[in-house]
Amino acid sequence: MTQRLMGSSLPRTEGHSKVTGQARYVDDISFPEMLYGVTVRSPIARGRISKIEFDPAIPWNEFTIVNASDIPGRNRIVLIADDQPCLAQGLVNHAEEPVLLLAHRDKQLVEEARRAVTLDIAPLPAVFDIDDAIAEKQIIWGTDNIFKTFLVEKGDVDSAWAGAYAIVEGEYHTGAQEQLYIEPQGMIAQYDPETGITVLGSMQCPYYVHKALMPLLNLPPEKVRVIQTETGGAFGGKEEYPSVIACHAALLAKKACKPVKIIYDRGEDMAATTKRHPSRTRHRTAVDRDGKLLAMDIEFTVDGGAYTTLSTVVLSRGTIHAGGPYACPNVRIRSKAVATNHPPHGAFRGFGAPQSIFALECHMDRVARQINMPPDEFRRRNFVHEGETLAVSQVVREPVNLEQLMNRALELSEYRLKRERFARENETSIIKRGIGFASFMHGAGFTGSGERSMGSIVAVEGTKEGMVRVLASSTEMGQGTNTIFPQIAAEALGIGVDAVEIVTPDTSVVPNSGPTVASRTCMIVGKLVESACLQLREALIQSGLLQPDYSPEDFKRACSEYVERRGMLKCQSQYSTPPGIYWDDDKYQGDAYATYAWAVYVAEVSIDSRTWETRVEDFVAVQEVGRVINPILAMGQIEGGVAQGIGFALYEDVAWREGRMVNNQMTNYIMPTSADLPPIRVYFEEIPYEYGPGGAKGIGELPIDGPAPAIVNAIENAIGVPVGRIPATPEVLMQAMEGARV
């Protein structure tokens, strides 16, 4: 029929508009009479609002001013729990919490006005630390400061200690991390009493925003319309927070009866929006004389911030990944998401897994050291194989060969040679070199029964011009949706990609294919695109307008004729669980994910023992992600994820003071520049996955899981003392060295 589309590096669909500056992001869009909106936020972490003062120097009568009493419906940002106000009323529970909204046609003046509002807030004692939250120093949320706990049990951990050859304990910490998409968050809202509210902006999940706007404004679904604009990076940071900005813009637009645009500046975006959950993990591990794991007892705790947002599901993914790709007979994982008075932490690529995998993979090296076994040999003896079970008692039913991934990664990085050479050279060198690795997996799609209850829908439609339109709420945010969906559709239909058009996500036009999160767009939604296309093809063949051995031209003619004669050619496909998948939500056991991507990453570092600055010198990423649909886009995902992981491991340090981020600038919150990164060498092993489109699995989050533990293992290899904490800044390494000297 046509050329093979799957597996070829078709250029990005919207690439031309991006490289020429024509792509329209939310801040590039204006409407006549549009006002600019700003948010007045709490300067302190917890307290009671007693008074709001307006400086008389500002002409307030020209402004639209919105507070909680202007909300027509419920003052909540609806997501999972129902605890986050849209605008604080009475109490504030975190710094930067929105209290008041202002809008004016003059962008400069509205900024001055924001500074001319003084919130008088009587402080209440606040909690900023996981231990203080658990100790209930202050009750700041619910009855016990706990958003959620999970217990995973496999075998009998407590009976395993007695027969152990060695028992190794460790504690590991990860810090908050800012997503730092280069396009700050923003929304434009327009209100019309007849048609309702229309919101457009930068987002991952149009239907989350839709769901939040309805109860806030007391509007039925058909009177709420959400449209995604070109989105300049997201990484999870535009999963839940856009609902907040959309709700704010909508309230201002409704009151002003004019379009209102809210664009955050960088400082506001960094301080106020969600970040990766800080975490603490404790491991206690028993091994036998042969280096086989006997028991893993894991305690995983994340700081959720002041409101629930997505903490319960972040905790879930982190919990399930905490046991890693190992077959250990006895596992117990106890996990908690606790409330503090930090701004709510939220979705960030990896979603809890990078935290628990960091701890586990550092700990695996530590156990290996304790029993005097090379880290690769220790892992080889414990890797999970087909037919064996993971921590959540999930039987691995796919061919997984972690040993092969590891061998390849270690060879490509010259791991063994370098380990020997560095050990020799480090004795006399000021620059200490090290090499380390991590082996890990990442589950694609929603956890547990999530995909089944979501029931995502994709529609495809033939046009009278003979084109095929794909309708889904899955967004393009740089990762490649708009390029791989046409590849999948065109391949299924036997036509060219040019004959496929992706419809802009607009809730008044596209069905709900679920949020663009959880490495699910390619594997889950892409599969729906494929199956809807196969139905459409079948419908054309059944109609007699298309013969089974058709050419793309025949398809075009048949499609066109079908639409001319019958008015419409539309098929839709809804998610159904692959056979044999079962998850028990009460016991937290079973098929947590339909499949996993598997990987081994190796990092080589150099550390200047005078400044304790670390540089990553080389990076090898070997992974099995099913069939690769578009190699250039896939490599771009891995390279970008590794770069973010290097930032997470070494540089990106959120400085908190009384619950406020104080380094909320690109000048002092350091993400990797082109001068900071090593060559990132990416390799794929391809084992087709039966239930993914053309055999593909999810890929987007996997690459953020491995770099941090690989780097810290390399650092520990170089300096010979335990670190166990990221970001591993010079200060952290210095303290680790001093701790070792005592």
Place this chain on the structure above:
Amino acid sequence: MSDRASATVLFTVNGRPQSMTSHPLRRLLDVLREDLRLTGTKEGCGEGECGACAVLFDGEVVNSCLVPILQAQDVTIITIEGLVQNEKAKLLQEAFVQCGGAQCGICTPGMVVASWNLLERNPLPTDDDLRSALSGNLCRCTGYTRIFEAIKIASGKLEQAAAK
């Protein structure tokens, strides 16, 4: 800036002379985006750190968020929209698409401007040249590898074109 100080500034943008009466401290970035509707130049940080707002200012790469409009008097400015008119720069833009040098695209206009300027000054950049020339342009999506590849491919094509 609610005081009404104003200045008239004459400058050239993408080959067209412009006369702007504006507050003298107004950012060049805002004049380009709001008054001239040249929205290809992006704002990422507003403090000269990310390079999304990079434009050519008499042939030098500057962050337009740090330039008060008064400083643009008699200056020749080229934005991403101006590079689109340049046949040679188009090769670079095409290479970005081909190599996967653009993902979310928000840093791309600034990245293209900075790399075009590098190629004009240094037609055959080494990896080290690339690393240092682009270290003022932050990209959160790519890890920079594919951007470097795009520039190297464009460099090769430009050399070929020059040899003909």
